[in-house]
Amino acid sequence: MAYTITKLCMNCKDISCTQVCPVDCIYEYTGDDPSIPKNMLLIDPDECISCNACVPECPWEAIFPNDEVPAIFSADIELNAKIVAQPRIVPIRPEGTKNPTPEEVQSNKKEKGYS
Ligand code: SF4
Ligand code: SF4
Numbered sequence: 001m002a003y004t005i006t007k008l009c010m011n012c013k014d015i016s017c018t019q020v021c022p023v024d025c026i027y028e029y030t031g032d033d034p035s036i037p038k039n040m041l042l043i044d045p046d047e048c049i050s051c052n053a054c055v056p057e058c059p060w061e062a063i064f065p066n067d068e069v070p071a072i073f074s075a076d077i078e079l080n081a082k083i084v085a086q087p088r089i090v091p092i093r094p095e096g097t098k099n100p101t102p103e104e105v106q107s108n109k110k111e112k113g114y115s
Contacts, residue, residue: 001066002045004080006073007112008062009040015093017054023047027088042083059099060108072114
């Protein structure tokens with residue numbers, strides 16, 4: 001079982017997750033397929049070792065083990081799998097990035113229909 005980044009990540013700029021993944025399997029898509037988003041990161045399920053390190057690190061609470069992905073984000077499991085063997089990079093966290101406030105986290109969940 002792998003982990004999935006849900007659409008709660010969309011437009012995230014903090015990229016804390018990639019800094020803690022021991023196998024560097026959290027990617028930003030760099031190709032041209034419009035069905036694979038570039039404004040969220042995706043976990044390669046073939047490389048993820050399900051260590052859980054990224055979950056507490058994500059300030060937007062966007063990452064779940066596949067068997068705990070909320071129903072509203074269930075399609076994101078397949079979406080993450082699309083990153084396998086695609087052009088991609090492991091992005092680095094920009095310096096000085098601030099974490100969201102609890103209010104911003106709740107507001108993002110509400111906006112994505114998960115609250
Ligand atoms: S830390 Fe969370 S919200 Fe930010 S890029 Fe990673 S998965 Fe997305
Ligand atoms: S669960 Fe571990 S291996 Fe999988 S993406 Fe998160 S940090 Fe990386």
